[in-house]
Amino acid sequence: xxxxxxxxxxxxxxxxxxIWGIMAIGVYxxxxxxxxxxxxxxxxxxxxxxxxxxxxxxxxxxxxxxGVAFLVGMVTGVVTGVFHTVMGIPAILAGILTQLILWSVNxxxxxxxxxxxxxxxxxxxVTQLRKYESLVYLALACVIxxxxxxxxxxxxxxxxxxxxxxxxxxSRAQGINTSFNKVVGLAxxxxxxxxxxxxxxxxxGKADISDGRGAIVIGLAAVIIGExxxxxxxxxxxxxxxxxLLGGIAYYIVYQTVIFLGLDTDLLKMLSALVVAIFLAIxxxxxxxxxxxxxxxxxxx
Amino acid sequence: MLxxxxxxxxxxxxxxxxxxxLDNLSLTLEDGDFVTVIGGNGAGKSTMLNxxxxxxxxxxxxxxxxxxxxxxxxxxxxxxxxxxxxxDPMTGTAADMWIEENMALAMxxxxxxxxxxxxxxxxxxxxxxxxxxxxxxxEDRLFHKVxxxxxxxxxxxxxxxxxxxxxxxxxxxxxTAALDPKTAAKVLTITKEIVEEEKLTxxxxxxxxxxxxxxxxxxxxxxxxxxxxxxxxxxxxxxTVEDLLNAFAKAGSDxxxxxxxxxx
Ligand SMILES: Nc1ncnc2c1ncn2[C@@H]1O[C@H](COP(=O)(O)OP(=O)(O)OP(=O)(O)O)[C@@H](O)[C@H]1O
Ligand SMILES: [Mg+2]
Numbered sequence: 001x002x003x004x005x006x007x008x009x010x011x012x013x014x015x016x017x018x019i020w021g022i023m024a025i026g027v028y029x030x031x032x033x034x035x036x037x038x039x040x041x042x043x044x045x046x047x048x049x050x051x052x053x054x055x056x057x058x059x060x061x062x063x064x065x066x067g068v069a070f071l072v073g074m075v076t077g078v079v080t081g082v083f084h085t086v087m088g089i090p091a092i093l094a095g096i097l098t099q100l101i102l103w104s105v106n107x108x109x110x111x112x113x114x115x116x117x118x119x120x121x122x123x124x125x126v127t128q129l130r131k132y133e134s135l136v137y138l139a140l141a142c143v144i145x146x147x148x149x150x151x152x153x154x155x156x157x158x159x160x161x162x163x164x165x166x167x168x169x170x171s172r173a174q175g176i177n178t179s180f181n182k183v184v185g186l187a188x189x190x191x192x193x194x195x196x197x198x199x200x201x202x203x204x205g206k207a208d209i210s211d212g213r214g215a216i217v218i219g220l221a222a223v224i225i226g227e228x229x230x231x232x233x234x235x236x237x238x239x240x241x242x243x244x245l246l247g248g249i250a251y252y253i254v255y256q257t258v259i260f261l262g263l264d265t266d267l268l269k270m271l272s273a274l275v276v277a278i279f280l281a282i283x284x285x286x287x288x289x290x291x292x293x294x295x296x297x298x299x300x301x
Numbered sequence: 302m303l304x305x306x307x308x309x310x311x312x313x314x315x316x317x318x319x320x321x322x323l324d325n326l327s328l329t330l331e332d333g334d335f336v337t338v339i340g341g342n343g344a345g346k347s348t349m350l351n352x353x354x355x356x357x358x359x360x361x362x363x364x365x366x367x368x369x370x371x372x373x374x375x376x377x378x379x380x381x382x383x384x385x386x387x388x389d390p391m392t393g394t395a396a397d398m399w400i401e402e403n404m405a406l407a408m409x410x411x412x413x414x415x416x417x418x419x420x421x422x423x424x425x426x427x428x429x430x431x432x433x434x435x436x437x438x439x440e441d442r443l444f445h446k447v448x449x450x451x452x453x454x455x456x457x458x459x460x461x462x463x464x465x466x467x468x469x470x471x472x473x474x475x476x477t478a479a480l481d482p483k484t485a486a487k488v489l490t491i492t493k494e495i496v497e498e499e500k501l502t503x504x505x506x507x508x509x510x511x512x513x514x515x516x517x518x519x520x521x522x523x524x525x526x527x528x529x530x531x532x533x534x535x536x537x538x539x540x541t542v543e544d545l546l547n548a549f550a551k552a553g554s555d556x557x558x559x560x561x562x563x564x565x
Contacts, residue, residue: 156405156414163406166395173354173393174462175380175410 006260011131013256014249018138019126019199020218021248022145024226026192027219028244033153034165034185036084039095041219042212043102044076044190048197049207050109053117056202062125066198073194074187076102081183106209114208117201124202134203141199145192146241152188153237161185193219214269217276222247224279302502303330303353303470308362310348310526322348323359324526330470330504335496337513338506339545340523346506349523350472353504355379366469381411384463384501386456386476393459396448400439400458403447404428407462431461435491453484457491464495471496473505489516510542524552 023045030038048069055065076098083094107113119127126134152158163171164181171178193215201207226240226247233239251272259265310323322345330336338346352359355376363372366382387393394403405420405428425443432440435457439450447455456476463471473492477485493516496503507513513520520537522530522545529552532540 152416154419155416156409156419157416159402159406159419160409160414162398162402163395166397167392169387169392170395171406172377173380173383173385174406175377175412176406177375177377 002260006257009256009260010253011135012128013252015126015128015131015134015138015203016200017249017252018135018142018245019196019203019248020252021222021226021245022142022199023193023196023215024219024222024244024248025145025149025241026189026196027216028223028241029149029185029189029192031220031223032165033162034182034189036091036165036182036186037095038077038080038186038189039092039216040076040080040098040102040186040190041095041193042215043099043106044073044193045197045200045212045215046106046207046209047076047102047109048073048194049201049211050106050115050197050209051194052198053115053201053207054109056117056122056124057115062123062202066125066195069198070191070195073197074191076194077187077190078183080190081186084186085179085182103209110207110209113210114206116206118205119202122202124205126199126203127205128203138199142245146238146245149241150238214272217269217273218248218251220276220280221272222251224276225250302332302334302367303328304363304365305329305349305353306363306365308349308352308364309360310345310352310357311360314360322526323352325362326527327362328521328528330502333500333502334519335501335503335517336505336519336521337517338504338521338523339508339510339513341549344523345526346523347474348526350385350474350504350506353379353470354383354385354472382469383472384410384465384468384470385472386459386463386474388475388478390452390455390459390479393462394447394455397446399444400432400447400450401425401428401443403458404431404462404465407465410462410466410468412466432458434494435461451484453480453488456480456488460488460491460495464499464501467499467501469502471501471503473503475506475508478508492516510545514540514542514545522548522552524549 023041027038027041030036051069051072052065055068056062060068079101080091080094080098083089083097084091089097117124119129125137128134153162160171160176161181161184163174163176164178164185168178171181197212200211223244224247226243226245229246229250230239230243255268258268258271305326305328308323308326309321312318312320312322324345326345326349338349340346351357353364355371355374355378359372363370365371371379371382385393395406398406401420401424405424408424428443429440437454437457439454439458447458450458460476476492477488480488489512492505495501503517505516514537518537519531519533520540521528530548
């Protein structure tokens with residue numbers, strides 16, 4: 001391995017890692033806060049990419065394009081949320097259905113399977129052609145998103161969303177509309193995912209219908225890696241979210257390294273999935289196979 | 302205050318497992334009533350409480366609180382009128398959230414939540430004060446996750462939460478059944494204190510006949526989805542376990558279902 005080449009690839013890896021870290025924060029909201037596995041993201045990621053690319057190609061300003069991508073992403077989350085809460089479809093299935101809907105929608109948005117968004121011709125915010133400048137913008141985006149979410153989930157309403165994911169029965173007994181909160185959480189999550197898609201389209205200079213394939217796995221990987229990284233740093237929400245971002249960055253550094261080591265890139269998705277599978281299995285395996293007999297302790301008030 | 306008019310609830314209708322859990326049940330509570338409810342397993346006690354709380358829709362009848370018909374109101378909207386403590390200590394609180402967060406959630410029950418910061422120092426002072434009355438040392442543990450507490454501690458906190466904002470109705474479904482006897486006694490004492498201080502209209506299900514007699518001003522016995530005994534005031538004060546057992550035998554309910562009652 002040529003170390004200098006590897007080093008030169010690092011800024012790009014970090015930039016991509018931040019973009020996917022933002023995407024993973026969306027996954028964190030559903031998977032960790034709402035306790036829902038939402039597969040909409042494979043579609044909403046591309047919806048964000050396609051929306052941003054098409055608007056910019058049609059002369060829109062980059063900020064407006066990213067804002068609209070965020071809003072359209074929220075709508076995709078509402079669709080999954082309504083499938084789940086109003087129509088009673090299990091969350092995983094609801095997400096898969098929306099994902100499939102979005103495949104068609106995304107093709108319609110772009111009018112074809114991919115759309116170029118070359119940084120030379122468009123006034124994009126982030127691009128692999130200007131890595132260091134992009135890193136600054138991405139870092140700024142990360143700070144703003146983490147701060148906004150810290151505020152949101154610290155408000156009375158935001159806290160009721162956290163309660164919804166933690167204990168639904170208790171939440172309803174405390175007057176919380178859990179169905180509505182799930183829809184809002186899914187909307188927020190997919191809005192953020194689509195926003196990261198908008199960044200990715202700019203950064204890579206294109207939007208492709210299949211770019212979102214397996215996004216959920218990368219998002220989960222980032223969430224899980226992030227948890228490991230900050231596990232000993234307390235339970236502060238800012239630290240948790242920063243951990244997810246770091247998880248995304250770590251994922252892409254490993255990804256780059258593996259490529260430099262000459263591993264067949266065709267195998268990367270499989271390896272990612274296996275790593276996620278192992279980490280997801282750990283709590284269960286611990287409980288099932290490594291459980292020491294415990295003496296039942298009655299609660300002493 | 303609370304009126305149940307001809308409530309019927311049938312689980313799994315039109316199947317082999319059809320079960321009439323509430324059979325044309327009517328009940329009227331006066332303001333400040335503290336009703337204890339006993340009855341064998343499957344008598345319909347929990348179903349009655351859940352019907353009031355709105356866990357599921359009823360098949361017939363109406364539920365009225367202070368003149369307002371709440372039969373069609375979803376569970377989360379009824380929470381405005383109702384505080385609840387469940388049998389399982391895990392159910393009443395959010396385990397992954399702090400004590401103060403749980404209390405903050407309960408503090409807004411029945412009110413709009415909005416986007417102001419959820420907890421400030423003034424709130425904390427109030428929570429500390431409320432917790433210190435429990436005498437469990439919880440006032441110094443506002444930042445502890447509720448999941449780390451014992452069952453008794455959790456039930457005590459759930460009680461505090463349920464009684465916040467003076468609910469019109471407090472529903473307790475065997476809320477001490479999962480606790481060891483000493484803890485159960487303590488939680489019951491706290492219950493009595495809160496109910497009396499706040500003058501809460503309360504329904505408490507229990508499997509302990511002595512408790513059913515000792516607490517409250519009214520006692521209801523249920524069997525097969527019906528109220529088969531309803532004793533108030535003076536008469537209740539004179540009640541003995543013996544009386545209850547006789548009433549139970551007279552109702553002709555099947556023996557197997559009553560094992561748990563007889564043991565108490
Ligand atoms: N969700 C449900 N689905 C089907 N049947 C139910 C359901 N909930 C209760 N039942 C049935 O309704 C009947 C009344 O149950 P309920 O839980 O109200 O009894 P209970 O008086 O609270 O008894 P216990 O003392 O065991 O708590 C029982 O036969 C029970 O099996
Ligand atoms: Mg019961």
